Amino acid sequence: MPSRALLPVIWFWLLAICLAGPAAANDLDDVLERGTLRVGTALFSPWAMRAEDGALIGFEAEVAAKLAQDMGVELETAVMAFDQLIPALEEGAIDMIAAGLSITPRRALVISFSQPYATSGINMLVNRELGETLGNLSDFNDPSARIAVVRDTAASDVARSLFPEAEIFLLANEEEVATAVLTKRVLAAVATTPFPELRRLAQPNRVFVPFEQPLVTTGEGFGLSRGAYDLKAYLDSWIVFRSLDGWLGDRRDYWFGTLAWQSQLPPEERITRESQ
Amino acid sequence: MPSRALLPVIWFWLLAICLAGPAAANDLDDVLERGTLRVGTALFSPWAMRAEDGALIGFEAEVAAKLAQDMGVELETAVMAFDQLIPALEEGAIDMIAAGLSITPRRALVISFSQPYATSGINMLVNRELGETLGNLSDFNDPSARIAVVRDTAASDVARSLFPEAEIFLLANEEEVATAVLTKRVLAAVATTPFPELRRLAQPNRVFVPFEQPLVTTGEGFGLSRGAYDLKAYLDSWIVFRSLDGWLGDRRDYWFGTLAWQSQLPPEERITRESQ
Amino acid sequence: MPSRALLPVIWFWLLAICLAGPAAANDLDDVLERGTLRVGTALFSPWAMRAEDGALIGFEAEVAAKLAQDMGVELETAVMAFDQLIPALEEGAIDMIAAGLSITPRRALVISFSQPYATSGINMLVNRELGETLGNLSDFNDPSARIAVVRDTAASDVARSLFPEAEIFLLANEEEVATAVLTKRVLAAVATTPFPELRRLAQPNRVFVPFEQPLVTTGEGFGLSRGAYDLKAYLDSWIVFRSLDGWLGDRRDYWFGTLAWQSQLPPEERITRESQ
Numbered sequence: 001m002p003s004r005a006l007l008p009v010i011w012f013w014l015l016a017i018c019l020a021g022p023a024a025a026n027d028l029d030d031v032l033e034r035g036t037l038r039v040g041t042a043l044f045s046p047w048a049m050r051a052e053d054g055a056l057i058g059f060e061a062e063v064a065a066k067l068a069q070d071m072g073v074e075l076e077t078a079v080m081a082f083d084q085l086i087p088a089l090e091e092g093a094i095d096m097i098a099a100g101l102s103i104t105p106r107r108a109l110v111i112s113f114s115q116p117y118a119t120s121g122i123n124m125l126v127n128r129e130l131g132e133t134l135g136n137l138s139d140f141n142d143p144s145a146r147i148a149v150v151r152d153t154a155a156s157d158v159a160r161s162l163f164p165e166a167e168i169f170l171l172a173n174e175e176e177v178a179t180a181v182l183t184k185r186v187l188a189a190v191a192t193t194p195f196p197e198l199r200r201l202a203q204p205n206r207v208f209v210p211f212e213q214p215l216v217t218t219g220e221g222f223g224l225s226r227g228a229y230d231l232k233a234y235l236d237s238w239i240v241f242r243s244l245d246g247w248l249g250d251r252r253d254y255w256f257g258t259l260a261w262q263s264q265l266p267p268e269e270r271i272t273r274e275s276q
Numbered sequence: 277m278p279s280r281a282l283l284p285v286i287w288f289w290l291l292a293i294c295l296a297g298p299a300a301a302n303d304l305d306d307v308l309e310r311g312t313l314r315v316g317t318a319l320f321s322p323w324a325m326r327a328e329d330g331a332l333i334g335f336e337a338e339v340a341a342k343l344a345q346d347m348g349v350e351l352e353t354a355v356m357a358f359d360q361l362i363p364a365l366e367e368g369a370i371d372m373i374a375a376g377l378s379i380t381p382r383r384a385l386v387i388s389f390s391q392p393y394a395t396s397g398i399n400m401l402v403n404r405e406l407g408e409t410l411g412n413l414s415d416f417n418d419p420s421a422r423i424a425v426v427r428d429t430a431a432s433d434v435a436r437s438l439f440p441e442a443e444i445f446l447l448a449n450e451e452e453v454a455t456a457v458l459t460k461r462v463l464a465a466v467a468t469t470p471f472p473e474l475r476r477l478a479q480p481n482r483v484f485v486p487f488e489q490p491l492v493t494t495g496e497g498f499g500l501s502r503g504a505y506d507l508k509a510y511l512d513s514w515i516v517f518r519s520l521d522g523w524l525g526d527r528r529d530y531w532f533g534t535l536a537w538q539s540q541l542p543p544e545e546r547i548t549r550e551s552q
Numbered sequence: 553m554p555s556r557a558l559l560p561v562i563w564f565w566l567l568a569i570c571l572a573g574p575a576a577a578n579d580l581d582d583v584l585e586r587g588t589l590r591v592g593t594a595l596f597s598p599w600a601m602r603a604e605d606g607a608l609i610g611f612e613a614e615v616a617a618k619l620a621q622d623m624g625v626e627l628e629t630a631v632m633a634f635d636q637l638i639p640a641l642e643e644g645a646i647d648m649i650a651a652g653l654s655i656t657p658r659r660a661l662v663i664s665f666s667q668p669y670a671t672s673g674i675n676m677l678v679n680r681e682l683g684e685t686l687g688n689l690s691d692f693n694d695p696s697a698r699i700a701v702v703r704d705t706a707a708s709d710v711a712r713s714l715f716p717e718a719e720i721f722l723l724a725n726e727e728e729v730a731t732a733v734l735t736k737r738v739l740a741a742v743a744t745t746p747f748p749e750l751r752r753l754a755q756p757n758r759v760f761v762p763f764e765q766p767l768v769t770t771g772e773g774f775g776l777s778r779g780a781y782d783l784k785a786y787l788d789s790w791i792v793f794r795s796l797d798g799w800l801g802d803r804r805d806y807w808f809g810t811l812a813w814q815s816q817l818p819p820e821e822r823i824t825r826e827s828q
Contacts, residue, residue: 109308241654381623
C-alpha cells in the first residue's frame, strides 16, 4: 500500500481522471481552446489540388477555409497521402478529415462521420486500345483484367467487390492511376467521379468511360475521431446551414461543374482537349 | 471506515469505475471486442420469417447478415415476441433490434434509434362479412368496434390514437391477428403494410382493405441502447452507405415488392389466391 | 492530509463524481425525473404569440405542447427576448429552445441543435416612400442604407453578411422592427418569413417586399445544451415520427399557410388589409 505521504497525490490524480471523463481528444472544445482547426486532406482533383503558385485549391480547400472562418479559428491544413488520413486522425495529429472521404462501413468502424455534404459516383476509365470492345460489367471480372485504384479509397472497395476475379493494382494517387491506364500497364481504373470523365475529356483518343451511369454512388462526409460527439454535432449543423444557404451547392457547381479553375493549375496539369 | 488493508482494493475499484466512464453497455467497442453482433428480431412478414427449412429469412434477416459482414463480426440472431425486444435490449441480452421497429416517441424515451432505413404505412384489414358497409375512419371509432393489433407495435399506438372509442385487442403476433379477423372474433385489424395487403391477396372473399392510402406513415430504425453513441454513429453511416449504393433499396424491392420469396415458406404459410 | 475521520466522506464524494460522469445538465433523464419539460421561446409571428386571453399560441406553442405530451411530462414554457434564449439554456434555466431558432454555425459553437423540423426564408421589407426605386441587392449595400433586424437572429447575421456597407440597427423584437420601417427610421428590415409578407399584406401602401425569392433559406432546429446527447437523440426521433405521421406538416400549413389564427389575437395586432 502507498505511503501515507503519497495519499494526497493519489487522490488528486484519481479526481483529475474522474473529472476529465472519457471525452475524446480533438473534440470541439479542443479546437476552440487551441484556436486552430487542423484539417487533413489529400490531393484529388478537384477536391484538393496544388495551384501553380503552390497554394492549396479545390472544393475541400474552400470548405475547410469556410469552416474555420465560421468557427472563428485559424486553419491548419495537412496534405498527406490518402491512406495516411485515418491514421493521422487516430494519432490525434489532425482534428478532422476533409478530403472527399466517402462514408463506408469499413471506415466507420474506426472513425466517425458527419452526415454527407456531397455525393459522388464511382465509375471506370478504360484504355481504348486494350478495351475497345468491352461494355459490360462482367467483361472486367476476369483474371486477365488488370484494374488500378488509389489505395484505401471507396473506389478500391468497389473494385474488389464488383471484380473479385480481376487483378487489382493498389496505387498511391490518381496521377499514378492515370499513368497506369495511359501506358497500358492496366486495362482500366475504378475511381470517383469526375476523375474518369476529366481524363476522357483530356485524352479521348486513348481512354474512354464505358458506363453512362456510375457503378455506385457514395456520400462524402467529414471524418472525425470516434467520441468527438460535440464536433460531430457542430459539423452536422454546419452542413445543414451551408446546404440551405446555397453555399455548398454553389461551390460544388464551380469545382465539379466547370473547368474554370484549371487556369490556376501548373500548365502541365491542365486538362485540355488533345489535338485530334 | 474500511480497514487499512482494504484501501488498495477500494482505490483499484474507484479507479476502474472512473476509467470505464459512463459508456453504455452494448456499444460499438463491445461488439467488436466480442466479435459477435447480437441482433434481436421478431417474426413479421416479410421482415423476418421462418423458412420451410427452419432458417430465418426476410428483409431484416438479410439486413442483419449484411451488417455483421460489413462489421467483420459473427451474427447471432435472437428471435422473440415483439414486446420482448426492448426489454432484451435494456437487459443487455442483445446489442440492437432489427425488426421493422417503427421510430415512435414512446419508444424513444427508453431506447435510441438510428436514422430510418425504411418507411412503412399502417393500414386496416376488415372482415368482409362484418364490415362490408364501412368505409370511413369514423365508422371504426365506436364502442361496438373490436379491433386487433399486435401488442407494443406502432400500429397498436395508431389504433388507440385513431379509435379511442373502440375495443382494442392486444395479441401476440400477426398470425393471431389474422385469425381473429378471419374468425370474426374482431371486426378489423390495424397493422403495418404489407400485412393487410398480403392477407387481402390471400383471401379476398373474406377480408378487405378499406383505405387506399395508409392511415399513417412510419419510419423504421435500428433500436439500440441509450448511450450507445458510437454504435448509433456506425449505424447511421452504414445506412447512408447502403442507401446510396442501392443495396437497401434493392432488398426492399425484393421483399416488399415481390412474392418470389413465398416459395421458401412452409406450404401452409404461402399466400396464394383463394379459388373463387 | 485530511483527517482519517474525513476519509469516508471523501471517498463518497469521489465515487459520486465518478458515477455521475460528464453527463450534461438538462439531458433527457433530468427531464423525465423532474416530470417537467422546460421550453424557452420568444414572441415571433406566427411561431409564438400572445392571444387576446393571454395564452401563448402559435406553431411553437403547439410543438412544445405536443412534445411534452409525447414525453409524458408537464410543459413549462418560458417566454423571453430572443437574445436571452441561448443564455437561459447555458445557465440551465431551460431544457431546450423551441422558438423558430435557425441552425447557424455561430450558435452551433455554444449549443447543440436537433435536426431541422422546419425551413424558412429570410427576406426584406422596405419602406415604400424611401425605397420605391430599389430592386437590386446591391442597392441596399450602401453606407446611407439603414437596415433594421431583431438582435441575435439569423436574419441579423444575413444582413451583416449581405450588406457590410449598410448601417445595421439591432432591435429587440419584430414589433420594433416593423415600427422602424413604417416610421422611416430605417429604409428596410431583414427578417424571417412570413414577417415581411405579413407586414406587406397589412400595409401595402407603406411597405413592399422587393424580392420574390428569399435571400437565403434557413433550417429551424430545437436548441439544447451541448452534451445533452440523449435529449438530442430523442428530439431527432420525435421529428422523424411527427414528420412522417403528417403532424408537423399539418400544423405548419395552419400557422404559416393561413391567417385563421388571427382571430385569436388582440384586435390591434390582427393583420387586415388597409382600406385603400
